[in-house]
Amino acid sequence: MATVQVSEAEKVYIMHGVRDDLRVDGRGCEDYRHMEVETDVVSNTDGSAKVSLGHTDVLVGIKAEIGKPKPAVPNEGYVEFFVDCSANATPEFEGRGGEELGVELSNTLYKVFNNRHSLDLRSLCICPGEHCWVLYIDVLLLQCDGNLFDAMSVAIKAALFNTRIPKVQVSEDEEGGKEIELSDDPYDCMRLDVTNVPCIVTLSKIGHRHVVDATLQEKACSVASLLISITHKGLVTCVRKLGVGSLDPDSIFEMTEVRNTGTEHPVQTHTRTHTHTHTYIYISEHYSYFFI
């Protein structure tokens, strides 16, 4: 992953700041950086979105293509992820470096969506056992300034919301063969239900506390972080400890468990991030109509 060099003294400064709930850029431990979401940014995709989080920039494009359902689940379509770590983002991504990170990121995305409710894959079925829609979700990292996962998940959710899949007509000819006809009308299209699409919240452990949305400098001070992908209902679809350090069991419970204390709990706040995201993606979508 993209890294920056930080001297020991800078690390000490950052860590003490986290302890005092005042990060270098003035944020508290649970504040995100200012985020911008824009949908419908690539015209030759079926759905797209660009998210900027601090200086992290992620572009997601979605293409829907007709394919054959997987034999195990004949009445569902499926999703393919590809993460391209552009050498534009950091010179470290040149050659194999970017490829390795790309595989790691896309493997995690598969895990995040490895459940039955994130996307209703049945709605992607055209003709059970024969034809289905395959969603190719391409993620392009344009700039890395920490917290790729969270930015990526928001961008994917926004792009899925933005996706329009042409309606299809399946007709049977005399010999029993099936014909698929795509609707010509660009407005006659299917939209995806993104209510249950999870958002990723990455908590980085710095000293004895954890922060959300760590910058690259903060990441250098953290030996372990916990990635949690969560739906608006508070269901966890993926957890992954990242990094070379270990976590105290209590801090894991603190990060994941709902407790009846006066303070707002991380899961609730994750859920709120989620709602925020949802609202903004929604607004963004409608906003974009003004420009058309």
Next chain:
Amino acid sequence: MAAGFKTAEPLEYHRSFLKENCRPDGRELGEFRPTTLNIGSIGTADGSAMVKIGNTTVICGIKAELSAPPSDAPDKGYIVPNVDLPPLCSSRFRPGPPGEQAQAASQFIADVIDGSKIIKKEDLCIEKSKLCWVLYCDIMCLDYDGNVLDACIITLLAALKNTQIPKVTINKETDLAEVDIEHKRHLQINKHPVSSSFAVFDDTVLIVDPTAEEESLATSVITAVVDEDDQLCAFHKPGGSSLSAEKLQDCITRSVTRHREVGKLIDKVLESTKASK
């Protein structure tokens, strides 16, 4: 002092033993290391075996799959043997695609299979030009201490004898294959090739079943494969120093004796495996 000599001057160290007609591990020149065999331990494979010759450990798992027969031999199936020398088995191997040694070993095993006709490839055909079996024989070294070829052949042979494939018919109506896993059959083993490997020190001294260190110090390595009819199926001598005809004959004679021992071992283990079931 002995340990120092061994690391700094390994060849001299070995020579000092060979002069006394023995080897650093206490064996005589013509002595094989103890050989043990374990058959059918991998449940996910259609046939499997693991052999240990001294420290050298090799496992073979066989997976049978269905395919269309080759166009140039529509009445035959496939046997696909591959030897893998993963970094796990010795620090001399690196991760990545097979190295030279693994490639050479795979090719040697393929030649032995073709040359000795362990299995008639016709037996693997289900319906001519339509459907046949592919036997993927993946042989993997788990501990590399020399003489992998002998171990590979023993484990391959034992795994093939352990392999069971289901009954397959072609449904006349749908023209599709139907597999009946309730009825399985063993493969017809036609020939039982067994190999014996030798190393030559200083162009003259012949030792059997070399360890990894002996292999690396030897001037030449030889592998002879014979079957139960004392027929020579394959002979492998990749370069190195030349060897007299008598020495070669000696190798073959020893190989014949070795064949008897290994044959007995395989039969004994198969018996006990059956008995335990």
Next chain:
Amino acid sequence: MSPMKLCVPGERLCSTEDCIPGAGTYLRHGYIFASLAGYVLRRNEGEELPVISVVRETEAQLLPDVGAIVTCKVTSINPRFAKVHILYVGSTPLKDRFRGTIRKEDVRATEKDKVETYKSFRPGDIVLAKVISLGDVQSNYLLTTAENELGVVVAHSEAGAQMVPISWCEMQCPRTHNKEFRKVARVQPEYLQA
């Protein structure tokens, strides 16, 4: 005698008030923990508290460290330095080869400017040396032979015979009686076991 106590990594051995941590242990929150699987050994070494350590069959994991005496084999030489393979750290053989470099200026302590590497080492020589640095990103372990006890201990002549040291800078072939230049070590008994 009761059987010796064994431990695996992570086991808490005792408090720092009872023992001094030795090899194969680490400190955490005032306690000594095992970092190796092995036998737990307490030994009084003249200090107030005994030293507690965990020992195994050999110190197999020893790495060349600054100050360690190593035995190495010369693999190549050029006018600026000699390249070697480190075979032993002290008297412990290394299972894997580590490469080292003896720079020209580190061959001997006196007349450093006049050193000629060709007159000090030849490929194949067995050399005793001391580690002076772990080197940096590009370079290998840096070694020195600038002590009387350090230098060539075993060398073969051009005729192939093992040579006999005749002075601190020359060795002689017993077969041809030709003399060859080397940076010869005055062998100390304590290093001899290698």
Next chain:
Amino acid sequence: MAVDMRLPTARKLISLPGSLSNAEGKHLVVPGDVITSDTGFMRGHGTYMDDEKLTASVAGEVERVNKLICVKPLKTRFNGEVGDVVVGRITEVQQKRWKVETNSRLDSVLLLSSVNLPGGELRRRSAEDELSMRDYLQEGDLISAEVQSVFSDGALSLHTRSLKYGKLGQGVLVQVSPSLVKRQKTHFHNLPCGASIILGNNGFLWLYPTPGHQDEEAGGYYTSLEPVALSDREVISRLRNCLLALAAHKVLLYDTSVLYCYESSLSHQIKDILKPETMDEIVMETRQRLLDQEG
């Protein structure tokens, strides 16, 4: 937890009150623009002669010193000159020298002989010093230094042979374009708002807690690893965001501009300073004050 999420807004051009300070405005060029066809001028950096016409080779502002015409690029790597104050990061420890990243085209060099070693300035550099270089400065460490000389290939040789230079301790690094740092007599400032700043000519700006009285001489040094007081942190974080806001709006950075911006920002929470609309507001106010002061 606060999540501030929004739609992208078009960046408005800030219309400056009045015109720019110099009456005729700035002469901005892009590569290929003819600056003048008058042959009486001398060709400086960032220009070339094309058909007897002086033409720009970089995008930037035309500067004229008597007969010499240069184009000062807006966005550039650092072109160091002897005497420049720089802040840099050690990238490599080599034999007898450190490699330092200073935002130049080539890595800069800090020779072992150009630093003050413990135990007196005139101490001879021994072989032991060479082997323990990493104990003085290791990869990732930040230093403040001065450009000692420029090699023929443009690489800089640095020195820290003054008490005000050396290894930097706790603090925050901000990176901006070198063209935004105004050349001044001193680049070390103890700001009255309660923190200190080194404005490296190379665009690396170092914010750190103002050291106590006893070691006032040791500029840039704050070697203690003791926690920095929360109040100092607040000032530093606010200054950091102000620097970024000023840089985003291409305002020249020097003690006064930084201080004015700091004061303008006081009505906002630190973390809000970087929101586009807040930045606009603060920078506008800063600019106005700077103009008033000049005017």
Next chain:
Amino acid sequence: VPADRKRVRGPEESQCPLLFLPPAAQTAEPREPRAGRGNGEVRPLFARCGLVSQAKGSSYLEAGNTKILCSVYGPREPERRDEAGVRSGRLLCDLRLAPFSCGKRGAWIQGSGERDLSLALSESLHPAVCLHRYPRAQIEVNVMVLENDGSVLAHAVTCASMALADAGIEMYDVVLGSALRQDGGASLVDPDLAEERGNWLAGYEENRGGVTLSLLPNLNQVSGLHADGELRADTLSAAVRTCMESCHKLYPVVQQAILRAVKRKAPPPEK
């Protein structure tokens, strides 16, 4: 794609015979509750250290039908040099599934699933290894799954940490792995392959998923946590607790296996 000339190749395409079962046999039978053990029970564990003669340390582990072999090499001179390696060592982990280890034959080339497992293994082991004691060196951990019958990552972690201990690599603690499958209300500890895959065909109910956790038992630190599926936050916490408990159950077996190898290698030293 250029032809793979480094292997003996079979036909272009071949299919697993299980795809050709008659339709009647293909419908999934309703899953019975696990035979022979309770939901919270782990499968009997068989563990041995020091089987691979060439390796510095090795271990073999069997949990039910899951069979894993691990060998450790090094510390040795690194192939790749970078700054990070100068002051502390590198830990390289490689996990492979043997081609015959799964129901469907695996490919020769390491797939993205195996790369993901290798990364997860590396992240789970890293916190336990005292890498700063091995400057300029690399330690290689090679894991081969000979038979996959579920909970592979969890057992690979345990197996690898035993091999590291056997190799005499300094560690802060051993690492124990444990997996759990949540199927609605049932929490199945140490699931086998059928249990692991059960949920995809089982339907669309919520609260299904898998959790794998790695624990440093003495330091009480979680060195690895991987979960997927769809779990309520409280279920997840409960699963984490259950996994931690079952890790502790493994400890005596692992401890015994390591110590037996220590005793075999050398008699107790003279006092």
